Amino acid sequence: KAGVTQTPRYLIKTRGQQVTLSCSPISGHRSVSWYQQTPGQGLQFLFEYFSETQRNKGNFPGRFSGRQFSNSRSEMNVSTLELGDSALYLCASSFNAENTGELFFGEGSRLTVL
């Protein structure tokens, strides 16, 4: 069974640009969550999607957005990039929206903003 797949794994952008990250959950999983990991702030929850609907949102500015498609694949977008957006972005999937099981994480997309 394939794990959570995130693309791209590494990318470099400059300030002011925008970026789109993709996440393919484990087959059959309907919930996708996104987390940002930085040395200073640690792991922070961005948002969660279930059945194409955003269920929860963390404390991030509106430049961070996401969506989920009918096949449960998810994308997150960051517009007007800032240096502080440099981070490892982790996607996690689970079977349903209720926290009855563990989250399965991908290896992340490492974004560097210059």
Place this chain on the structure above:
Amino acid sequence: AQKVTQAQTEISVVEKEDVTLDCVYETRDTTYYLFWYKQPPSGELVFLIRRNSFDEQNEISGRYSWNFQKSTSSFNFTITASQVVDSAVYFCALSGYNNNDMRFGAGTRLTVKP
């Protein structure tokens, strides 16, 4: 508000030593889940254990054991007879009962030297 504190930033032990990673949490919820995750250098977070707030039984899985004490809001993790492969960053996390918005601690970097 939910908060997880892992006071130990880094721990270094020699192989075969026992090591305990501390986790203290804060929550106003009466029902919640606690987790431990392992993050090897590859970046992917690996689920280790989930414990719900109603179950205070300690758990042992091979060389791993967990001590959940609701009275002190702690969920400590012990590795017995540590091995070099245990070297990683370990995260304690807390979530509400019906969502995947997890609050992570800052992590403890464990280094096991041969």
